[in-house]
Amino acid sequence: MELRERLQAAVKEAMKAKQAERLSTLRMVTSAIKDREIAARGEGGEVGENDILALLGKMVKQRQESAKAYAAGARPELEAKELNEIAVINEFLPQQVTxxxxxxxxxxxxxxxxxxxxxxxxxxxxxxxxxxxxxxxxxxxxxxxxxxxx
Incomplete structure (x- = not known):
């Protein structure tokens, strides 16, 4: 199954299961992908799987930096939110090479x-x-x- 289809299926499942935080993160991801597609249209390009994977990786990195900042600022509730978003996004990334x-x-x-x-x-x-x-x-x-x- 293509990555976009997996994301759409996950959005539907989160809606049905009434998982508000997961749904919010998935919608944020799909919105970022749509933004990238709109930008690519203006440049005459197309957004492929590798572009989406790079975007997801960037989103994870941003959330890791935010979580560190929240941890340093003694904001555990915001740190937990960022870590939960990372977990949801990581579901759609391939296993990391280490x-x-x-x-x-x-x-x-x-x-x-x-x-x-x-x-x-x-x-x-x-x-x-x-x-x-x-x-x-x-x-x-x-x-x-x-x-x-x-």
Whole structure:
């Protein structure tokens, strides 16, 4: 089932089950996707699965930062809300690549891009983003790429 269809089905299920918080998060996600589609129409492009996965990953990252800020500000109720939203969004993201698999993926991308120095980091990132969109935290991956190239 396509990601958009899974989201729509989840919205319907949340409505039927009267899960207000889950429904709110799912509607926020679908709204963000529609906003992206409208912006892409103006540019003559189309929003694909990888674009949606990247958007979901960005939304998770934003909520993680907000949760940290709320925790630092002693606002546990708002932190819990952000963490609940992260859990709902993560249901639609593929499993994250971590540990040895992450190291192997980076090594393969370095080899595929023919990278030999830090100057080639952009090419390595492009290879990884093409294959692992939504499956990696590319902010953290940058440091690992530098370690392998440096």
């Amino acid at each position: 540990g040895a698999d992450l190291e192997a993926a980076i090594a393969a991308a370095v080899a595929e891009a023919g990278a030999s120095s830090i100057k080639d980091m952009g090419r390595v990132m492009a290879v990884l983003k093409a294959k692992y969109t939504g499956m990696m935290d590319f902010g953290a991956v940058g440091a690992l790429i530098k370690a392998q190239l440096g």
